[in-house]
Amino acid sequence: xxxxxxxxxxxxxxxxxxxxxxxxxxxxxxxxxxxxxxxxxxxxxxxxxxxxxxxxxxxxxxxxxxxxxxxxxxxxxxxxxxxxxxxxxxxxxxxxxxxxxxxxxxxxxxxxxxxxxxxxxxxxxxxxxxxxxxxxxxxxxxxxxxxxxxxxxxxxxxxxxxxxxxxxxxxxxxxxxxxxxxxxxxxxxxxxxxxxxxxxxxxxxxxxxxxxxxxxxxxxxxxxxxxxxxxxxxxxxxxxxxxxxxxxxxxxxxx
Ligand SMILES: Nc1ncnc2c1ncn2[C@@H]1O[C@H](COP(=O)(O)OP(=O)(O)OP(=O)(O)O)[C@@H](O)[C@H]1O
Ligand SMILES: [Mg+2]
Numbered sequence: 001x002x003x004x005x006x007x008x009x010x011x012x013x014x015x016x017x018x019x020x021x022x023x024x025x026x027x028x029x030x031x032x033x034x035x036x037x038x039x040x041x042x043x044x045x046x047x048x049x050x051x052x053x054x055x056x057x058x059x060x061x062x063x064x065x066x067x068x069x070x071x072x073x074x075x076x077x078x079x080x081x082x083x084x085x086x087x088x089x090x091x092x093x094x095x096x097x098x099x100x101x102x103x104x105x106x107x108x109x110x111x112x113x114x115x116x117x118x119x120x121x122x123x124x125x126x127x128x129x130x131x132x133x134x135x136x137x138x139x140x141x142x143x144x145x146x147x148x149x150x151x152x153x154x155x156x157x158x159x160x161x162x163x164x165x166x167x168x169x170x171x172x173x174x175x176x177x178x179x180x181x182x183x184x185x186x187x188x189x190x191x192x193x194x195x196x197x198x199x200x201x202x203x204x205x206x207x208x209x210x211x212x213x214x215x216x217x218x219x220x221x222x223x224x225x226x227x228x229x230x231x232x233x234x235x236x237x238x239x240x241x242x243x244x245x246x247x248x249x250x251x252x253x254x255x
Pocket of ligand 2: 169
């Protein structure tokens, strides 16, 4: 749980993220810089009719904590200038780094990166969508499978100075039906590591206890059952899944 002052101390707005399709603000609580997404500013979505984005963002944070991988920055619900919403600690990224990138097809590095797809840009050049091949990003891909993330764009991976990677924007998660849309497809069919399997076990165990009760306040019963089923399935196959179903496998735009 956040320290009490992050819940009750005044939240002041300092700006608005102009790219955002929903109302997304930058703010401050004392010294802490935060993102604030009021529930009242959410656009209704035909494909996610249940619940609200803010609750799913908090649910994603709780799952990240149960996995023990610190993927989602601290996220919680609180009141703000536009009413109840989700608040998340702002992270200062390293502008020199990119975990996901679009490069000319000839420039794909030989090692350390995975290529997801190739296509033509608006000027007809062949470009490749690539992402890093690192334990931190693999864990994020496992997290996305578990929370059924329908919106892992390149810009939703924050490259941090020391090599850590945070994931943000988890409003389109936990649907009862398969919705995985991501740019992190570089490990299809590869075996999960012992560390990754341990994380899934921790999550599955936590769902039987307090985490299950917390998530029941944020998600529907169907969504909660689907989360447990994804844990079981991924543990059983022990491998990164590939795209399935008729939905596009990558989000659009990619970044
Ligand atoms: N906690 C954070 N720390 C640092 N940067 C963040 C954080 N949350 C979001 N951002 C940055 O702000 C951008 C927009 O935030 P986010 O994607 O969560 O908002 P959104 O309302 O869903 O926007 P969009 O509709 O454009 O996806 C992110 O792509 C990311 O670059
Ligand atoms: Mg976004």
